[in-house]
Amino acid sequence: MPDRRAERPPAGSPAGAAGALLPPPPLRAAWLLVGLCLVLPVALLVLAAFDNRREVLREANERVERTVRILHEHSTKVFETQRLILDRVNGRLTYADLASATEREALHRFLAEIQRNYDQVATITIVDETGALLVSSRLPPPVPEIGYADRDWFQVLRGEDPPEVYVSRSYAGRQSGRTVFNVARRIDRGDGRFHGAITVSVARDYFESFYREVDPDLAHAVLLLRADGQILAREPHTDLTSVPLDSPMLRMIGYGDKGTYTTRSSIDRVERIFSFRKLDDYPVYTGFGLSTRVVLETWRRNVLGYALVAGLTALALLAASLLALRRTRQEQVATARWRAAAAALEREAAEREAAEARFRQAQKMEALGHLTGGIAHDFNNLLTVVIGNLEMARRRAGDVEDRVRRGIEHAMDGARRAAVLTHRLLAFSRRSPLAPEPVALDRLVDGMAGLLRSTLGERIAVETVAAPDLWPVEVDVNQTENAILNLAVNARDAMPEGGRLTIETANLILDETAAAAHPEIEPGPYVTLAVTDTGTGMAPEVAARAFDPFFTTKAVGEGSGLGLAQVYGFMHQSSGTAILDSTPGVGTTVRLLFPRCAGELPPGTERVPALLPEPPESAPRPGLTVLVLEDDAGVRAVSVAALEEAGYRVFKAADGPDALDLLDAHPETALLFTDVVLAGPLDGRAVAVEALRRRPGLKVLYTTGYAPDAVFRSKPEEEAAVLMKPFTASILARRVRALLRD
Template sequence: MIARLRKAFLAQLIPLIVGFVVLAAIVVGLTGLIEAQRHDNERIRLAFEFQRQVITLQSLIQDAETSQRGYLLTGEGSYLDLYRAARNALPKALEEVRAAAAGNAGRRAQVDALSAAISDKLGEIAESISLYDQNNASSAIALVRSNQGKLLMDRIRTIIIDIRRDESAILQQRLANSERMNEWMRLYSVVAALAVLSLGVFGVLSARRRLEDVAVVQDQLSRNNKALQKEIATRELAEAQVRQMQKMEAIGQLTGGIAHDFNNMLAVIMSALNLMQRKLKRGESDIQPFVDAAVDATTRAANLTSRLLAFSRQQPLSPKVIDANRLVTGMSELLRRTLGEPIQIETVLAGGLWLTFVDVSQLENALLNLAVNGRDAMPEGGKLTIETANCCLDERYAEEHMDVPAGQYVLIAISDTGTGMAPEVAEKAVEPFYTTKGAKGTGLGLSQVFGFVKQSGGHLKIYSEPGQGTAVKIYLPRYFGDDRPIPQSRPARGAHPPSELILVVEDDRLVRAGTVASLRELGYRVLEAEDADDALRLLAESGEVALLLTDLIMPGTHGRKLASVAREQRPELKVLFTTGFTRNAVVHNGVLDHDVDFIHKPFSIDQLAAKIREVLDR
C-alpha cells in the first residue's frame, strides 16, 4: 500500500514541478520587465530634468538681458540686481547641464556651443554696463543698437531650440518603449494568473485523489498502530523489570561493600576490646597495640563514612575562593613524599588562571586520591603530570554531557603513563566499591572524587587507553566575585593550658560521656545537658560558659533553635554544632551557612581540640 502511494505521489509530482518551473519563469520575466521599466522611467526622468535645466539657462540669460536694458534706459541701479543674480547662478546651471550631457557626444557639443554663446552674451552685457558706468551712455546705447546682443541672444535661443527638439524626440522614443513594457507586463500578468489558476485546479484534484488513498492507508496504519502499542507496552514492562533488577543489583553491591568493609573494621575493634578486657583482668597493662588497632579501625570507619557521603553528595562543604595554581604548588612536596622516588612529578600551571570557589580540604583529598591511583597504575615507575588551565565548555559539549552546564571552568588534570583502563573499566571507575586493586582498595577513591566534584557544581571526565595511561580532568566552576583569594588563616593557639567553661548538649548518653571526657582530658571545664531545656537552665545559672557544643538533631528543640535562644540571652556566646547527619539546618544545597561552625561525627580528640580552639580564639 505504501509503495502504491509513493508511485502515485511521484506521478503527481511531475506536473507540479513543471507548473512551478513555469511560474518561476513568469516571475523571472516579470522581474526583468519591471527592472527594464524602472530603467526607462529613470531615463525619462533624466530627460525631463535636462530640459528643465536648459530652460533655466535660457531664463537666466533673458533675466540678465532684461536687467541690462532697464538699467541703460533708466539709470536705476536696482535694475542690475537681476543681472547680478543671473550672472552668479549661470556657472552652476551650466555645470549641471554639462554633467547631464556627459554621456552623449552630440549633446556635449551643443552644450559647449551654448556655453560659448552665453559667455559672449554676458561679455556684451558687461561691456555696455561698464560704458554706462563711465558716463558714456551714448556708446553704451550704440553698442546695444549695433544688434550684436540680439544676434548673440538669437544664437542662444537657436541652440536651446535644437537641444529641446532632440530631447523631445528621444523622450518620445523612451515613452513608446515604456508603453511596450507595460503591454508585456499586462500579458505576463494574465499568463501568471492563468498558470496559478491551473495549478490550483490541479492541486485540488490531486489532493482529492490523495485523500482517498490516505483514507485507505490510515485504516491500515490504525490497525498496525494498535498492534505496535501492545508491543511497546510489553517492552516497557520488560524494561521496567530490568531497571528494577539493575537497581536492586546496584543496591546489593553497595550494601555488600559497606557491610564487608564495616565488618572488617568492627572485627578489629571487637578483637582489640576483647583482648584488652582479658589483659586488664589479668592485671596486665601492655594494651597499647590493641588501643592503636581499635583507633585505626575507627578512623578507617569514619573515613569510609566520609567517602560514602562524598559519593552521595551529602557531605557538608565549606568552600573558599582559591587559586588552584597555589594549591597544586603547595601539594607538590606532599605528593613527592607520598608517591615515592620512582614516580616523576611534573606540574604545568597556566598563567592568569581563574579563581574557583571550592572546599580546599576536599579538593586536596581528591588530588591526593587521583595521584595515588596514578602511582598504583605505574608499578615500575613513570611520570605523573598535574596541569591547570582556563577552560570553556560550550553548548555542544553540554548537550553531549547532560550533567554539566555550559560555561567557564578551571581545569585541573592529573595524567599518568601507567597501564590505562579498557573502556568498560573506565565506565565503572566511579562506581562505589568497584576497584581494580584487589584487596588493596575499597573502590571508594574515584567515587568520592566524583561526588565531591558534582556537589561543587563541576564535572569529571576520564580519558584512558590501555597501555598508554590515564588522564582524569576535574572542571570546577569559575568564580566571578572578588579577584583576591580568601587567605586561609589558622587560629592562634593559646600559650597556656585551656581553662574555658564549655557546655555540652547531647541526647545520647554514651556520646555525651565520651565528648565530656575528651574535653576534660584537654583541660577544659565542662557542663553537660541532655536536652535544650536543661542547657538553657545551666546557661542561666552560670555566666562563665564560653562555648556551647550542641548536637543538631535532638528530641524536642533542635540544636539550631537552642543556639538562637541562647544567643538572645548571651550574644557573645560561641556555638559549635555537631551531628552525624548532613541534611539539616546548617547545610543548604550541600554548603555550610557562612555563620556556622561545625564538626562532623565521629571526630577524634585531636580534631575536637583543633576545632574548639579555632572557634574560641576567633
C-alpha cells in the first residue's frame, strides 16, 4: 500500500503554507454558504421594504384622490342646493310687497320651512339696499334692527358687476351665533337696480361633522377653502380664518384647479399626502389629506413582518447549511423539514385560493339579485297563467275531465317556469343613520316640485301624480328628499335633449305571492313613489349594476357613482326597497317602496295584486263582445277562458294589427282588453288610441306587469282603467263587468 504521507507537501514549502492558511474546501463552502444565508435575506429585505413603501404610498395617493372626488361631489351638491334655495326665495320675492307686515310674516314662515328641511342651513336672511334686516328664517317679525352693510357679501353684491352668487368668508352669525359662511345673491326684480340681497348662512359645523366620518380609521384632514385662502370649514377644527398666502395649497391652486402633493401643513405642521379640487362655478376648493406618518405605520409593520420572516429564513438556512456539512442523514432530515414547510405553504395557498373562489361566487350570487327588475314582467305573466288556470280548474271540477286536466297542466307548466325565475331573486342591504318621522309623501313631492323644475331646467317637463287618501309613511325627510333629487338628477342626465319626468305616489298592498318577487321586503301595505323618465334608458348590463356603490357611466371626475347606491341603501335601511326598470330608447322607472305607518286602511283601497277570490256577481247582459289583445300565449288563453266562462263572447289577437282588423270586422265589440307592452309594430296604448278613433264609444281596459300607472296619466284628459298583473279570472270578470255597466 502506498504511503499517503509522501503525497502531502512539506510543511515549509509554499504549497504547505497556503494549505495551512486556507480552510479545507468543505469548510470554505460552508463559510460561503453562511455568508449567503446572512447577506441574501438582508438584500431581499431591503428590496421588499423599498417596494412595499412605494406600494403603500401609491395606494395612499389613490385613496386620497378617490376621497377628494367624493368630497367634491358632496360639496357641489350642497352649494347647488344653496343656489336653488336662493333662486326659490328670489322667485318668491318677485311680486312680494316687503312693506306689508302680513307679507313679511308669510315670508318668515316660508323661509323657516326651508331652513327646517336642510341641516346645513343656519339662517336665511333678506336685507334691503342699505343692509338692514327685512325678513329672517330665524326671527319672526317684527325683526330687531340688525345691519349687514359691513359684511363682505353685501359690499360685493352692492358694487359694480357683482357675481351671480357670492361665497363669503366665515364668521360668527349675528342671528344663530354659530360659525357660518354665506352664499348670497342680489334680489332680482328685472330692472337691474340693487334692491337688497338674499343670503343663506351655511353652518361650518355641518361640513366638519360630515368630514369626521370620512376615512375615520386613519388620521386625516379635510379643508373647504376659498381661492383667496379664507377657511370655510376644516376637520380637525381650527380657529384660524385663513391660511398663509405662502401656504403649499395656495401655491398649488395657482397652477390649476386640482392636484395632489405631499407637504407639511402650514396650519398644524403635520406632513400629509394632500389632494384638492375646485368646485364648478364657485371659487371654492375642497381638499383631503392623510398623514404620511400614519400611512407609513402600515409600511413599518410590514417591514417588521418582512424582517421577522427574513431572520427566520436566515436562521433556517444557516442551520440547514451546518447540518448539511456534518452528515448526509441530517441533510436529508433538513430537506424533509423544508418539504414539509413547502407543503404547508402549498396547503395555505390552496386554502386561500378556495376562499377567493367562494368570495367570487358570493359576488356572483349578489349580482343575481340585481336581475329582479328585468324579469318582473315575465314573472307577472307566469303568475297570471298559474292563478287563472288554477282558479278555473277549481271551478270546473265537475265538468269534463279533459278540460280540468288541460287547465291544471297549463297551471303546472307556468308554476315550474315561475319557480325557475324566483330562484334568481336575491337582495343586498345598506346601513346609514336615519331620523324617521311621519310624512305624507304627496305633500313632500309637491313641496319639491318647484325645486325640481328649477334643477332640471325648462327642457324637462315635471309632472306629479298623487293618489287619493295616500297613507302616511315614517321616513327620514332629508334622506327622502335627497333620494328624489338624486333620481331626478340622474333622469336629467339621461334626457340631454329634454323630455318628461313623472313622479307618482300610490298605495300598494303586497301579499305573499307578490312579495316573493322581492325577498328583501315582507308582505303588507306599502306606499310607492315612482320616478319615470323618457330618457335614453339603460342597457341590461348597465341596469344590472346601477345600484352598485362607485359604479358610474360618467367620465372620470364627473361623478363618484354614489347616487343610486345611496338611494338603494336608504330604502333598505327604511325597511323598503328600490326597483329599477329601464328600456334603451324608451326610458327608466325607479320605484321606491316605503312601509306604511301603523293604522287602519282607508275604505275603497284596492288590494294589489288582488289574489283572493272575489264573491260572485250578477251575470253580464247577453250579447256583449270583448276583444282580448295579448302577445303572451298563456296569459291570452287564461284571459279568453275567464271571459268566456263569465258569459262574454270573446275574440282574441296576438298583435296590434290583427286586433284592429278584428275590431273592424266585429263592430259589436263593446270592450278592448289589451296588454300595455306588445310584440310587433304597435304597443297596447297605440292600439287603444286607434281603436277609440275608429270606435269612440269603445271601453278600454289595460293590463300590465311592470309599467307604472303614470304612463296612463301623462295627458290630463285620459282616464285609463288598469288591471295589474297577476290577476285572477274573477277579478278580470268583475273589472270588465264594472266597465260595461258604466
